[in-house]
Amino acid sequence: MSQAHSFSLAAETTDILTSLGVAPERLRGGTRTARSPITGEALAQVHDDTQADATAVIARAHAAFLQWRLLPAPKRGELVRLLGEELRANKAALGRLVSIEAGKIVSEGLGEVQEMIDICDFAVGLSRQLYGLTIATERAEHRMMETWHPLGVTGVISAFNFPVAVWAWNAAIALVCGNSVVWKPSEKTPLTALATDALLARALQRFRGEAPDGLAGLLLGGRAVGEMLVDDARVPLVSATGSTAMGRVVGACLAGRFARAILELGGNNAAIVTPTADLDLTLRAVAFAAMGTAGQRCTSLRRLFVHADVYEQLVPRLKQAYASVAIGNPLEQGTLIGPLIDRGAYDAMQDALSAAKDHGGRVFGGERVSVGGLNEAYYVRPALVEIAAQAGPVERETFAPILYVMPYRDLDAAIELHNAVPQGLSSSIFTNDLREAELFVSSRGSDCGIANVNIGPSGAEIGGAFGGEKETGGGRESGSDSWKAYMRRATNTVNYGRSLPLAQGVKFDLG
Structure with a gap:
């Protein structure tokens, strides 16, 4: 942007929300200000929900x-199919809104909506595949089998960095499994939640009244509203995405009442570059994984272990990429790095870089960048930190574009360092050595839910169960057989004979 405040995002945001079906009264007169990180300007005044x-x-x-569970699963899948159609028809508008409210570049805003569409497709197929096993039994003339039943209300707590996709990952699966859904989005991104809720309302209307009232609820507000969702005994499952600090609180509360948790938390993700790596491929993958979305992905690359034999070939090229990357308005073509979500994220980044210097790190980049004179927005140049050892801020996740680069000599030692931090969603190795690749994905290798070879840690697909944050043992809300987390299993035994096996010698006087 060449001039400060050369355009207003507020008017465009109102137009988008109105076109998607959000009532105008939901956007004004509230106590919570929704802002765009692109300009820092207020977009709307939304109403928080009370207790x-x-x-x-x-x-x-x-x-x-209690009513929804009675519908056959394929019929429930029809609602999710209709939701997918609404998302397809409104992909451009919702993707644009994601970019405006979360600060993502245009392709990533659209990509997030595409993930919503993909999980709807996945869930529609799943609605005809909620299989149980027939089990061999030791008793004659008996049949034993497992069946799967809906669990109840599914609570969803999502974070700002994926403001709509996380809800869809949960909701599409939960709905076909026979559950209802209550969503508490991030207080930093309420507008995309209102838009998504409006699109679901359209799908429910097209479902022609076969869905009960209240099937999908939306709660706007801060921590207190989220705590109510976590504490309510009528919510047997809560899927929460956010920081590990948040996850510890949520997990403990749910465990206290024996409720289920799906926790997808912070990821201090790492990659290893071996001497045989294709450095051109590695450079592109590392740069995108570390800098994309301004380092605000749960799968962003934050630690990089580079073999000493190729360190001087790769790292100077990385620095060049960091110095030349386009930073600015994420709505403009050619921009790769948009803004941090707010000042809190900027301050956390600067604190981490200061701590890295105290531990002997050499910092390249990391400074605030002026974009159009917008003093209420926080644009930064991604930071590359060369550091000798994994210590201090390297062992903690900072949700900002910081990449800590460390040399290594022995692959086993590098894997040990890779696994030494408690956080971790995803991981990568860059190598053309088959043995190194297989070691990394083996039980001796990466301890993360995703372990990739010759591809960065970001970009998990819908079909995989993801694996979850390693500190919690949690799993992703979609893919593979993760649907079982949204249901309860029962084992059924049917006696189709005329006798009842009893312990030897036991007799009854039946008269």
Whole structure:
């Protein structure tokens, strides 16, 4: 942007929300200001839900579950198919809104909506594949089998960095499994949640009244609203995405009432570059994984172990990429790096870089960048930190574009360092040595839920179960057989004979 405040995102945002079906009164007169990180300007004044509101939404969702579970699963899948159609028809508008409210570049905003569409397709097929096993039994003339039943209200707590896709990953699966859904989005991205809720309302209308009222609820607000969702006994499952600090609180609360948790938390993700790596491929993959989305992905690359034999070939080229990357308005073509979400993210980044210097790190980049004189927006140049040892801030996740680069000599030692931090969603190795690749994906290798070869750690696909943050043992909300987390299993035994096996010698006087 060449001039400060040369355009207004607020008017465009209102137009998008209105076109998607959000009532104008939901965008004004509230106590919470929704802002765009692109300019820092206010977009709307939304209304937070009260504790009484939350109680009522959860009650309606529980009542809806009792009816929704009675519909055949393929019929439930029809609603998700209709949701996918609404998302396809409105992909451009919702993707644009994601970019405006979360600060993502245009392709990533659209890509997030595409993930929503993909999971709808996946869930529609899943609605005809909720299989149980027939089990061999030791008893004659008996049949034993497992069946899967809906669990109840599914609570979803999502983060700002994927403001709509995370809800879809959960909701599409939960709905076909027979559950209702209550969503508490990030207080930093309420507008995309309102838009998504409006699109679901359109799908429900096309479903012609076969879905009960309250099947999908939306709760806007801060921590107190989320705590109500976590504490309510009518919510047997909560899927929460966010920081590990948040996950520890949520996990403990759910465990206290024996509820289920799906936790996808922070990821201090790492990659290893071996002497045989294709350095051109590695350079592109590392640069995108570390800098894309301004380092605000749960799968962003944050630690890089480079073999000493190729260190001087790769790292100077990485520095060149860091110095030349396009930073600016994410809505403009050619921009790769948009803004940090807010000042808190900027301050956390600067604190981490200061700590890295205290540990002997050499910092390249990391400074604030002026974009159009927008003093309320926080654009930064991604930071590359050369550091000798994994210590201090390297062992903690900072949700910002910081890449710590460390040399290594022995692959086993590098894998040990790779696994030494408690956080980790995803990981990568760059190598053309088959043995190194197989070691990395073996039980002796990466301890993360995703372990990739010759591809960066970001970009998980819908079909994989993801694996989850290693500190929690949690799993992703979609893919593979993760649908089982949204259902309860029962084992059934049917006696089709005329006798009942009893312990030897036991007799009854039946008269």
